[in-house]
Amino acid sequence: MSIATSRTLHAARALLPEGWRENVRFGFGADGLIASVETDVPVAAGDEIANGPVIPAMVDLHSHAFQRAMAGLAEVSGPGEDTFWTWREEMYRTVGLLSPEDVEAVAAKLYVEMLKSGFGAVCEFHYVHNDRDGTPYADRAELAARILAAKETSGIGLTLIPVFYAHGNFGGAAPNPGQRRFLNDVDGFLKLIDASRDLASKSGAHFGTSIHSLRAATPDEMNAVLAAAGDGPIHIHVAEQQKEVDDCLAWSGRRPIDWLMDEMPVDERWCLIHATHHTDGELRKMAASGAVVGLCPTTESSLGDGIFSGEAFLRLGGRFGVGTDSHVSTSPSEELRTLEYSQRLRDQKRVRLAGGPNRSNGRHLFDTALKGGAQAAGWASHGLQAGAPASLVVLDGSHAFITAAKDDAILDRWIFSLGDRAVRDVMAEGHWRIRDGRHADDEAIDAAFRAAILRLQG
Structure with a gap:
């Protein structure tokens, strides 16, 4: 199960193939691909707002x-x-x-x-x-x-x-x-x-x-x-x-x-x-x-x-x-x-x-x-560009390390200090799969996993 995804997402900062850009709007197609990318644009009615920097998954x-x-x-x-x-x-x-x-x-x-x-x-x-x-x-x-x-x-x-x-x-x-x-x-x-x-x-x-x-x-x-x-x-x-x-x-x-x-x-x-x-x-x-x-x-x-x-x-x-x-x-x-x-x-x-x-x-x-x-x-395209899979990560913009970092320092702090704690939301193939660190089906998935592990260890 996925969490409903708006057809547009606005990010104050995002890592595109050409580098970091500000005020980026992503449009998503029904096919799970990125349909459009605009830079230096204000938030518009209907945009979902990313709560931190956006990077490719x-x-x-x-x-x-x-x-x-x-x-x-x-x-x-x-x-x-x-x-x-x-x-x-x-x-x-x-x-x-x-x-x-x-x-x-x-x-x-x-x-x-x-x-x-x-x-x-x-x-x-x-x-x-x-x-x-x-x-x-x-x-x-x-x-x-x-x-x-x-x-x-x-x-x-x-x-x-x-x-x-x-x-x-x-x-x-x-x-x-x-x-x-x-x-x-x-x-x-x-x-x-x-x-x-x-x-x-x-x-x-x-x-x-x-x-x-x-x-x-x-x-x-x-x-x-x-x-x-x-x-x-x-x-x-x-x-x-x-x-x-x-x-x-x-x-x-x-x-x-x-x-x-x-x-x-x-x-x-x-x-x-x-x-x-x-x-x-x-x-x-x-x-x-x-x-x-x-x-x-x-x-x-x-x-x-x-x-x-x-x-x-x-x-x-x-x-x-x-x-x-x-x-x-x-x-x-x-x-x-x-x-x-x-x-x-x-x-x-x-x-x-x-x-x-x-x-x-x-x-x-x-x-x-x-x-x-x-x-x-086997992907034909990758990264946050039109035609690539709509798979992205929103890093936690409320964390001081992320808030204080600029551009590539965001990646340095994520990889070499914060790790998974910095990951807030994750979209895969055009749908939010993780929101605020949770999956919509966590309880059922955890229960099935627990039962399997207990059987294997029994």
Whole structure:
């Protein structure tokens, strides 16, 4: 359910593609897009008034919604070294318990949390396809339908990205039992794509295709999936962990990013998730391809993945966006802040990703991630301009930090100090989804989520 939205919104200050402007009136179309933008205009009869500065809503370019159910449950030390590979065991345990109703309830709650923090859209990297014993549902798109139902309940914009997953490691190795809910052969996955694409179209969602990783598919399977992918975005995990690099070298004699860039038609449609472990040459190849690198800094920190070379990548003209991946955080400001701070910790210097001297760090991070996220989501246009999705955030104009800040300092204070507390109202696809920090269906969504979590922990 959404809260009724006026067809016009007047903002004393708003961040447009050309920069900050004053006295801005936005007109919204019935199609969920921005119909018009006027600047330096007075308030008119019928205008709704924004109670603070208006900025574009961010796109979360990488989400595994079901993993929100296990947030905080993998923080007990094991008998040996804890790594990404030991974390996976808790993930397998959680996914093995989820019913379709649980998947929907967890996703709906997650999407509302994301909206409340300033995301307006999400790319759902959807790889839980099968029943708990690993058999396909009678309706292969059963769980995709649950994700789309959560989109409808929350009102978030969504790009549905079904994921091909067939093997446990490079070279077509057999999967392990914990992966049984993810698995398809090519024929089964193509049926899943067809059914999911139809559902996405009916719900107004964008659609893409993913190969989970080089570990999870053979080259022939990757080519077959890509041949059926259509013209939407293509996402893939790559080089998240050093073990993945070592295993890929043993299999192919090449590092994962090198192999992917050499063997697959990587271009602007692709989103390379993590890409943490790379050489300078691999970094140059990614930047030259026009692909977006999907960075998930809080998850990468949580899992001990490593630190992406963000500053060097930007110098090469590389593109990135941010995602929340395992959802230990659900906040764009936290992802951007963690990304910047990781560079500072590595370099033992400050302000690493501002893009040049005398520039706002927050503004450059925000602009870059906004553009990269929109590209990864398959949007034709982004930002607060006519023809782009009417997805925006009103920051809390009553907060002293926001009231006292001017232009880019607003973003610096939001990202590096206030975080989610600064988000007041959020519009997604032309409808208010969050007003004064609340969703219209908070109580029902919270109750369903609570019931699901209690079942999973029981």
